[in-house]
Amino acid sequence: MYNPTVARLTYRSLLGRRRAAILFVLPGLLLLISAAVRLFNGADDQVAADVLGGFALATMVPLIGVIAGTGAIGPEIDDGSIIYLLSKPVKRPTIIVTKLFVAVAVTMAFSAVPTLIAGMILNGNGQQVAVAYTVAALIASIAYSALFLLLGTVSRHAVVIGLVYALVWETLFGSLIEGARTLSVQQWALAVAEKVSGGGLVASDVRLPVAVVLLAVVTVAATWFAGQKLRGLKLAGEE
Template identity: 55%
Template sequence: MNPTIAMITFRSMLGRRRALLLLALPALLVVLAVALRVTGSNDLDVSAGVLQRFGLATLLPLLALIAGTGVIGPEIDDGQIMYVLTKPIPRQVVVLTKLAVAVVLVAAFAAVPTLMAGLLMSGTTEGMAVAFTAGVLVGGIAYSAVFVALAVVSRNAVTIGLLYALVWETLLGNFAPGAKSASIQQWALSVTDALTGASPVASTVDLAVAVPLLLAVTLAGTALAVVRLRSLSVASAE
């Protein structure tokens, strides 16, 4: 990991309009949790539904998409990546640094608010808040690797990412069991399911299958980003 690249990337991400989205989305989750707590509508079923549908299925992929594509995509689009490519920095270090920044952003703006919302709604009951936080973290790492790779491979990374998150995982997932099982969301939910005894939480994928798949997707996305960045010449970046 390169500290200079990390610092510049953090400054870029937190200084743009993306920062407003990074703050707005988790704020909605926390506000919803407070409202449910105040109105007494925070039973275990409702709390699990909010954390799964809003936190894991909506907040996480959108934030990971913003972070994953934002840490490197704009630099490639406007040619600023050429200044990095001309330095004696291995491409894998560049990719791993960008990925690390994306993961930190997802942890700060998705995992922490999920923990806060879970504790507000259900407290420590069945360890559900911590379980969903863990699911968001592992899912966030996989999502970030995929979206960083998309940003390096395509200028339409945001559109492709939205299609995957909203169409494949959400729309098709409700009608096609196969599509539902082949999704980062369900693999992350499997980790959550393994960490809590709350009956409303149930994944369609076994933990023994979900963990290797999460690891494989993370490694594959990172490797693809490194390979593609190596093939990106300074001339093409200009």
């Protein structure tokens, strides 16, 4: 279910000059903010949790997920070049799983790693804040990548839809409407992080068993639907 050639082409597309520049902006901004906060405020566990929760997990991770998830397949479908890939003797579910693997790897590298570094800068992992939010970023990377990869297969406006979900649904509605938090990847990831940290500074509005089930269901379902959508694309001459 993994094809090295497809992976190499996807990595090359995602890490091209333009996309790579965009991917580096948010992690760089997080590290800059963290350094400034530590310089002017000193080591403070609550402030560290606020920065990592409010910027890293709530903003940086989903936005990078949008770029990686939709970018792994959306542009190829939009410009028609996906046809060349589909004409090769590679099973279509293998293409989706491989692209998901690449999207997850890129999202993790550009979100979880900077989150850990930022946490160490902010408070040296006091009360396990840095590790907890890093775990949350790793878990969220998987679900976001699957969701946004699916969007890339079903809509030409995947990036816009992804941004609306990440910035409006999760960040805005999630902070104002209690019921919306149950349908939030961010809250599901925080439930696992809360377990890692032992509670206190890291907390979620979703119970851990529910969060784990929802994370698994959404990831598997999104991947399956993306595969089904790709199966529906017909090559010239196919009946």
